Amino acid sequence: MVDRIYDLYNVLNDKNGTNNSSEALDAYKNLIEAIKQGPQEKKLALQFIAKFCKNFPAEMTKTIEAVIDLCEDEDITIRKLAIKEFPTLVRASNDTLQRVIGVLIQLLQANDTSEVTQVQNSIMTIYHINPKETISGILSEIQRSQEDLLRKRALRFLCSRIATLDETDLPKDIEEHLVKTCKDIALELDAEEFVTIIKLLSTLRSMQTLVARQELVNMIINQCHLEQGWNGVDTDRLSLVATFMGHAMSLLSKNVHSTKFVVFMLDYVIEHIDKLPLSSDDKLDLFRILAEMCPFCTEFDRPKERLAKLFNVLMTFLPEPPVESETGTNDVTPDFQFSFIECLMYGLHQLSRKYPDFLIAEENEERVKDFRLRLRYLYRGASSYTTQLKNALNGKVEGDEQDEQKKTRLIAYKICSNVQIMIRDLCRSPPSFKSNVILSWKPTEELKRSHSESDGGATTNKNGNGTNTSNVTTSANTANKRARPEKQLYRPPSGTQTGGQKNRRGGYQRY
Structure with a gap:
């Protein structure tokens, strides 16, 4: 079967990798089918698919499905190779980005550290291809998912790998997009996730102005629902509000006020x-x-x-x-x-x-x-x-x-x-x-x-x-x-x- 895969490669290479002939198209489809064979065939077919996928946009859906199948393989080496090729698919067709990011965010739940590291590296590679869409895809997956581990790791990835980038890799327009997207989903997150988003936003360069910090405080105020008051007995709600107030503390100054909290x-x-x-x-x-x-x-x-x-x-x-008293002081x-x-x-x-x-x-x-x-x-x-x-x-x-x-x-x-x-x-x-x-x-x-x-x-x-x-x-x-x-x-x-x-x-x- 390995020889057959090399024959398919030669066909695609001889045709200069184009999809102008039915022979080249059939060769590419057979490569996708070869993904279902043994370990050596999977590795070889994956390598050739990554090389020629850009020439067959009509087959991109099947290509992605095949690579996703490899991400579920029992062999961690094959899984990591498949994860590594996802940025290649995005380069071949930007329309695949949202789905690819969704898959990679799911894969952040992996137990193996080296596998998670490869996932993170692939996401960062895709980020450098299209920063705005990558950020939107990550936050969209956080918003949509019901998996606590996924949401936690995705937020941690945003904080540790993207929010810490320098001005070259995180320019002003991309940072503003990150801020806007975070704000859009912030009120739909649970308490722990909301605090993580506030911490993330408070570290960004564009959020160091007085107006921006007051905006963060206002977000916390809205999340606390202070206008609803408190019934005097619900300790869970009081504990939640106290937690949010504690995180608002680092944002306060003589020009960023705590009045609503104090009242x-x-x-x-x-x-x-x-x-x-x-x-x-x-x-x-x-x-x-x-x-x-x-x-x-x-x-x-x-x-x-x-x-x-x-x-x-x-x-x-x-x-x-x-x-x-007469007997002295108590x-x-x-x-x-x-x-x-x-x-x-x-x-x-x-x-x-x-x-x-x-x-x-x-x-x-x-x-x-x-x-x-x-x-x-x-x-x-x-x-x-x-x-x-x-x-x-x-x-x-x-x-x-x-x-x-x-x-x-x-x-x-x-x-x-x-x-x-x-x-x-x-x-x-x-x-x-x-x-x-x-x-x-x-x-x-x-x-x-x-x-x-x-x-x-x-x-x-x-x-x-x-x-x-x-x-x-x-x-x-x-x-x-x-x-x-x-x-x-x-x-x-x-x-x-x-x-x-x-x-x-x-x-x-x-x-």
Whole structure:
């Protein structure tokens, strides 16, 4: 049979590869039939079909079917050879591109790594033949397929092989086409796939402008359906919205705003968080998201009503000062939940910059008076803990366990320091909102710098008022561009400082 295939080749070659004769056409059809023979015949016929297919456009459908059959062969060598020839079919007839891309995307589900690599290489070769149609074909297959593995690998291919190309291989017009096509299918994807598309788009050169980044934020807002509100009990929906908000964070700036997210949290979420069947870590994560959103929030409707909700939730975390009696003061140490307090106080501190009249409004006079009493009591507790923590941090420690314990104390120290800074602002008359704070879950390098800068300290009086002399500032851009934080919860112990233990996620410290 091998000799017969060579005879067919000679016929096609003698006829100069043209389809002007019935003899050449019959020879080509017989080559296609030879695909069904043994391994050697398959390899040889495939090689000759790739050489002459461009001369027989009327037989292209049968040609593609034959190559697809080889992609299902038991011999991986034959499968890889067939996959390698797909770009040749596209060069022979551009009408085959969409079908070929569909087949190749299906083949991304292969188990063999070398086979998947060959599939990716063939797709990239076709991309260089016709970039726009290739991108459209990939995204169309993602949109159409019900196979999770296929969609996941196709999206990963887009992110790792196409979105990372330089300007030569991904020029402006092709990038714009990629952006447009991604936007067209984005709202039809599931949550994980949508996040992948947002990540992909956010890395593209054309999406680095303010207008483009605001457009990405708007896409996330639409995917969250914030206008539908929240019923206060559906934790799955809340978790989904929180995930999307977390991915929107890296897009925010002083000109790309978080207002709709903040309003959603104030209107529907913060009053219900404490009642939800969630772990402390997950509740803290929700408060942290709100805190990080607040610096990028612009003015919104009904500020008094919405700030009152935030204020009231913060008050639930602020213990009342002990009542002095004839027998003395109650010495029971309250459970200061500083991690939660830091988030809520930071949110109030940031939003009050836009509405400074809230804390001095006549109707809030009694409430604010109680608020300040609790802040001063909290300040004294925080001062005690920061002293203990600072002494522990300045002590000599050795070994991995001690290093981990030092990291734990460093974050705990930063939480208390942040709370003190904000208390000093809030206890002024009228309240001040000038201090900028590095939130405690920022990268460790920032915390270390903040600790060293705060060694000069701040002078305070017994009421918690004072002058901040530490330099704890950061730009909005630095605060915005960071990895998601570790979930660390700090409740200061009443006695000796102890190291944190691993939480249910296995790797983070819980205080």
